[in-house]
Amino acid sequence: MLTRLKSRYNFSLAIFVIFMIVVTLTSLNAFVAPKLASMEGDLISQELTLIGNDIQKELAQVQAQQRAITQLVPELSSDQIDAQLPALLDQYGELKVFGGGIWPLPGERTSGRDRHSTFYHRDSQGRMIVNTYWNSAEAPPYYNEPWYQNGRNSPRGECAWAKAYEDDASAEPRTNCAMGIYRGSQLYGVATIDVTLGFFNELVAESEQHIGGDVMVVERDGTIVSNSGAVRGDIVLQNVSNLASRGSLTKALANEDLGRVESFRQPYQGVEGEDLTLLVVAIDGTPWVLAASVPTELLQRQSNGLIKLLLAFQVPLLLVLLIVIAVVLQRLLARLNRLRTSIDDLSAGEADLTRRLPTGKGDELDDIASSTNGFIQYLQGMIKDIAGASGRIDQSMASLQDGATNSRQILEAHVGETDQVVTAITELSATSDDVAKDANRTADFVSQVSEQAKESQALVRQATDAMDSLLSRIDGVTAGSDRMRAVVDQITPMLGTISDIADQTNLLALNAAIEAARAGDQGRGFAVVADEVRALAARTRQSTEEIDSRLTDLTKGMEQMVRSIEETRESSGAASEANERVNRGLDEVASAVQEIQQLSAQIATAAEEQSSVSRQVDANMISIRHMVDDLVAQGETNERATADMIEANHELVSRVRGFRTD
Incomplete structure (x- = not known):
């Protein structure tokens, strides 16, 4: 409804007049009327x-x-x-x-x-x-x-x-x-x-x-x-x-x-x-x-009368002012319409930038026309520059299009090579995983062998200790046998002495019996004692002979036992030396197993690191693959954008050629 400048200005003037009347009434009632009423009260x-x-x-x-x-x-x-x-x-x-x-x-x-x-x-x-x-x-x-x-x-x-x-x-x-x-x-x-x-x-x-x-x-x-x-x-x-x-x-x-x-x-x-x-x-x-x-x-009567008097003067003056402003606005809008008509003629004349708006006596509207002519002159020069630049842009865009096409082809070739590298790295990563798994299994097996070797070494050490203990005991038995043989050797003379004593006792008993027989009945009791003593001497001798026989057997057994103990001692010494050699061999086996275990752990760690690096490289290559895909897509987008820019530049050139600058 108020799209035209004239309508908006007329409406604004009417609103301004109404606003002035309202402000005047409000001001009179708010400031003047109380003052007048106060003055009336003062009166x-x-x-x-x-x-x-x-x-x-x-x-x-x-x-x-x-x-x-x-x-x-x-x-x-x-x-x-x-x-x-x-x-x-x-x-x-x-x-x-x-x-x-x-x-x-x-x-x-x-x-x-x-x-x-x-x-x-x-x-x-x-x-x-x-x-x-x-x-x-x-x-x-x-x-x-x-x-x-x-x-x-x-x-x-x-x-x-x-x-x-x-x-x-x-x-x-x-x-x-x-x-x-x-x-x-x-x-x-x-x-x-x-x-x-x-x-x-x-x-x-x-x-x-x-x-x-x-x-x-x-x-x-x-x-x-x-x-x-x-x-x-x-x-x-x-x-x-x-x-x-x-x-x-x-x-x-x-x-x-x-x-x-x-x-x-x-x-x-x-x-x-x-x-x-x-x-x-x-x-x-x-x-x-x-x-x-x-x-x-009554106090407000004078102020009300003054307000009415002021309105009686102000409203007609505002109406006259409104009419004057409307007339001036009408004339201004008429000149603006003439200026608009000249600009329409300029724009309707096949974009002829060599034409200029007419100027008058130099008022504000003529200043607008002069400024518009200056702008047209500037636009004329700018269109010439754009026309020259459009040709250079066309050449640059053609070169840019060729470069975009070559880049896209190179990137497409790079995509295939990147796929091969990704496949190889994926296989390398899988192989590294297998090596790491085998190395881990080997390390576990070597660890088991090491444990078994340690257990065997412990058993050999126990056997060696047992043999050493046995040798110590054999040495003790040998010493005891030697002491027993010495005791037997000491007993044998004593048995001879006892036998001699028994023989002498027998002789004494025989003499005593003879003397008892000589004595007759008085010697019967003594004869009985002599018989008992002789019998006891005979038994003593017999026992001495049995003890001697037993000691002889014991001596023979002891000698045989000593020979067996010596043989056992020699066998135990040989077994102990063999255990020492086995123990040293087991120590060497344990050291070798430990080295194998360390090497297996290092191999497993290296294989895991290689697998991790392979996976990282694989992920990087996949990212590179995606980046290459993005570059290919961007290259295609750039190629299309270049084509669009070439088309837009051709349209710009055709539009620029539509302006008449010479």
């Missing part, structure tokens, strides 16, 4: 200040009148005070001065008399009449009243304004100016001028009519000093808190602490929910404040 505050100034002027007049009275009274006698006081009070003839009095200290006017005052006030006809209430017995002592104490303590020559009141002396609501009377430097008493609160009503009514709102004079404790349009009826001396439900202004004042403020302004809602603004201004030198309540709409 109302100023109005209240002016009312306060009028009140202060009236009070200042009363204070000046009071100064004259306090300066004159000390010069008058008691009777002259009674006679002159009405004229002094009514010297200006203003009805707001309700009355006044002279209130001496106890015993100052008349010795021994505590209360001797003179007090006058107006009657219903406005005439000054005397009032003796404060001198009567039923009246409280006037010198104890707050207004009296305030006047007594006030600075000399200044009024102490009392809070609004009414008393038994008069039902007229009023306030008074209490000022000290001095004779020399000594306090004589207090003079008062009572001012009726009615003159506040006139000022309030006039002010309400002027500002269009409600005005009220109140004391800081909330006591109302004047009537107001905010609450109907006579409300003087009533408190705002008691009238909060009867009016918006009294409600607002009842919620404020008037004893701590000098002046302020704040919005609030009335009893009926309307938007109002409360303004409070203190009256300097008095216990009173002026309060005003105005509709917030």
Whole structure:
């Protein structure tokens, strides 16, 4: 919808105008209107200040009148005070001065008399009449009243304004100016001028009519000093808190602490929910404040009027500006259309780069046309350069295509050779695996033989040790046999001796028998003993012969055993030497087996390393094979890309030739 520049510009201008109006309204409402409302509130505050100034002027007049009275009274006698006081009070003839009095200290006017005052006030006809209430017995002592104490303590020559009141002396609501009377430097008493609160009503009514709102004079404790349009009826001396439900202004004042403020302004809602603004201004030198309540709409009326006035001027100006901009834009777009038409003619003229756009008086559009002509001139030179470069590119691309074809053929041949190398390395890897397996098996077998040789060597060592032990025992037996033969040799002489003893014993026994026979019967017992001894000698000899025979046999056996032991010893020595030779042979076999085992382990390790290297080489050759395949594919892609580039260059050449540069 907004594809055309004119439509976008017109739409943007309309949006801009609407935006300006919205921004203006927002700015006026956000910044100007509050300022105007504040200024309007300031004007109302100023109005209240002016009312306060009028009140202060009236009070200042009363204070000046009071100064004259306090300066004159000390010069008058008691009777002259009674006679002159009405004229002094009514010297200006203003009805707001309700009355006044002279209130001496106890015993100052008349010795021994505590209360001797003179007090006058107006009657219903406005005439000054005397009032003796404060001198009567039923009246409280006037010198104890707050207004009296305030006047007594006030600075000399200044009024102490009392809070609004009414008393038994008069039902007229009023306030008074209490000022000290001095004779020399000594306090004589207090003079008062009572001012009726009615003159506040006139000022309030006039002010309400002027500002269009409600005005009220109140004391800081909330006591109302004047009537107001905010609450109907006579409300003087009533408190705002008691009238909060009867009016918006009294409600607002009842919620404020008037004893701590000098002046302020704040919005609030009335009893009926309307938007109002409360303004409070203190009256300097008095216990009173002026309060005003105005509709917030009234404060904004001036700002609303100003906003309408500004819009009344701004909207037509914006519309005129929109029309002017639209006309200027229309003319600008017309020139742009003419420029576009010239460019279209340039592009539709068979790409004739020798043509140029027309230029005018040198404005911005002519600058655009000049820049376009400069670009066309630059494009003309660039097309010439491209035409020259395209021929060189064509030649280079032809050479590149031939090189790509040769590279592809070489890579295809390299693929076959790489396949053969991969096959050979694969077979070498398989052979290395077999060698490694055989070497491992040989190493295992040699390890077994080594273990068996170690076991045989241990057995031979055990046999050698046994033979050595046997030889040691044989040597022990031989030594024992030698000792036994020596003992036998020692026994043989002893047997000869025993045999000789037996022969001698036999002879002795025979002699004894012969002697016994000679002795006859006396020798029979001895003959028996001799026979026994002879028999014992015969047995001894027989036993000796048997022992000798046995010793002879034993000696022969011992000699035969010694010969057998010697033969056994010689055989054991030969066996021990044979075991030593076997042990040395087994040691040599174990060393050879260990060397064979180490060689087998080295062969197995070398075979495994060769197998690992073969597998790595095989993997590398496979990677090379894949790389060669990728190179072949890339070569084919390059060849196709070269063909495409040649075709694109031919198309570029044909396009460049379509431009007219000369």
